[in-house]
Amino acid sequence: MTDDVLRDERLVIWDTLIRGEPVLRADVSSLILGLTHDAPDAERAGSVLLLAAIRYLETTRPSSRWRLRAALWYWFSQTGTRNRSGGFRLTQLKRCGLADLAGLCLTWPEVMKVMGRNPNDYSALARIQIDLTALFGEEWKNLFGTSPPKAMNTLE
Amino acid sequence: MRKNENDSSDFFIQIAGAETASHDHASHPSEDDLLVLLSEDLADEQRSRLHAHLATCDDCRTRWRALKTTLAEEQRNLEQRSTVPSLAALIHAGHQTAGSSVISWFKALFETRSLVAVGSAAAALVLAFVVMIPILQNSSQQTTTQLQVISEELRTLQDRITTSGSIDNSFLLPTLTEASLLAYDWEALRVYTVRSGDTWRSIAKDELGNEMLWSALWGLNIEIAASGVLQAGTTVWLPTRRE
Numbered sequence: 001m002t003d004d005v006l007r008d009e010r011l012v013i014w015d016t017l018i019r020g021e022p023v024l025r026a027d028v029s030s031l032i033l034g035l036t037h038d039a040p041d042a043e044r045a046g047s048v049l050l051l052a053a054i055r056y057l058e059t060t061r062p063s064s065r066w067r068l069r070a071a072l073w074y075w076f077s078q079t080g081t082r083n084r085s086g087g088f089r090l091t092q093l094k095r096c097g098l099a100d101l102a103g104l105c106l107t108w109p110e111v112m113k114v115m116g117r118n119p120n121d122y123s124a125l126a127r128i129q130i131d132l133t134a135l136f137g138e139e140w141k142n143l144f145g146t147s148p149p150k151a152m153n154t155l156e
Numbered sequence: 157m158r159k160n161e162n163d164s165s166d167f168f169i170q171i172a173g174a175e176t177a178s179h180d181h182a183s184h185p186s187e188d189d190l191l192v193l194l195s196e197d198l199a200d201e202q203r204s205r206l207h208a209h210l211a212t213c214d215d216c217r218t219r220w221r222a223l224k225t226t227l228a229e230e231q232r233n234l235e236q237r238s239t240v241p242s243l244a245a246l247i248h249a250g251h252q253t254a255g256s257s258v259i260s261w262f263k264a265l266f267e268t269r270s271l272v273a274v275g276s277a278a279a280a281l282v283l284a285f286v287v288m289i290p291i292l293q294n295s296s297q298q299t300t301t302q303l304q305v306i307s308e309e310l311r312t313l314q315d316r317i318t319t320s321g322s323i324d325n326s327f328l329l330p331t332l333t334e335a336s337l338l339a340y341d342w343e344a345l346r347v348y349t350v351r352s353g354d355t356w357r358s359i360a361k362d363e364l365g366n367e368m369l370w371s372a373l374w375g376l377n378i379e380i381a382a383s384g385v386l387q388a389g390t391t392v393w394l395p396t397r398r399e
Binding site: 004007008010011012013014015016019021042045046049071072074075076078079080083085091095097099100102113116117118119125129132133150 | 171179200205209210211217220349380
């Protein structure tokens with residue numbers, strides 16, 4: 001599989017997670033196997049983060065799993081060119097997908113509002129980032145035997 | 157945390173950005189595919205595949221958003237044409253001030269109540285006629301007097317209904333007035349987290365000081381209200397008091 005095809009497959013899984021639906025670890029593992037030996041680090045990072053997200057869902061209490069979905073909404077909404085036209089309404093985001101989020105540049109309180117949570121609870125974002133960073137590091141080390149990159153600008 | 161919100165998320169946002177970076181596609185979804193996606197009548201995997209494509213194809217995303225905007229505008233037009241549009245739609249339309257939107261919505265609602273009153277009056281006339289037949293047969297003086305009284309009441313009721321071009325004040329709710337609605341800014345909204353045991357009426361009473369505003373709150377939060385359940389922990393929009 002080419003890098004773009006692999007990335008499209010990962011995006012299908014990201015979209016599934018964004019909608020809060022279950023994902024099989026086997027589906028992600030097959031994508032990891034598809035990584036070529038010389039895959040760029042950016043490509044590896046996408047796959048490893050997906051693996052970390054699945055592990056987060058497997059190891060976290062059900063009552064805390066909403067945090068992953070909230071964080072994905074927040075992160076993916078920062079992608080693309082900012083665009084909130086077309087009668088944008090927060091309340092319509094409950095069943096949103098990847099393409100709905102791109103360019104919305106949601107703030108964390110807005111994400112929490114749609115989730116029906118306390119909009120001022122920034123600790124939920126801090127918590128998921130700490131947990132995912134740790135899981136990302138473990139998965140990276142397991143797969144590639146090295147320490148994970150600290151930032152994307154060191155990946156290329 | 158707010159200050160560092162973006163800093164600590166940078167790493168993940170960068171990965172998300174790399175994942176959704178545009179690339180060339182061998183094929184693209186048709187208009188029909190995009191319409192089906194908007195109608196939400198797709199299996200989950202097909203839906204995710206289309207979203208994955210749109211996330212990495214600028215042209216298709218532009219087409220899809222234009223289609224989405226057109227459909228949203230059409231939906232808004234339909235809502236405006238209906239007899240009693242949703243309060244939320246009126247507020248979001250932004251063509252009028254929030255206060256007058258709210259008043260229009262209530263006027264439309266009360267006109268509907270007038271129609272109910274006309275129906276009730278017609279039913280009352282039929283019922284009165286059926287009940288009066290045996291009484292008429294007795295032809296007593298007392299019955300004649302009662303008939304005159306009832307006829308007079310019915311005539312008054314009919315007059316009230318036919319002459320009230322706008323709203324008959326007697327149909328207005330006891331404490332819900334234009335002033336009480338305009339005391340709040342229905343566009344500057346704040347968030348309220350529903351507590352256990354809350355109802356729309358109790359929220360209106362406790363948070364706005366006028367329980368008759370419950371129906372305005374209901375309309376403002378129509379997406380939640382339509383679900384029929386007001387669960388503790390849910391956040392709803394409330395208007396802010398005007399200075």
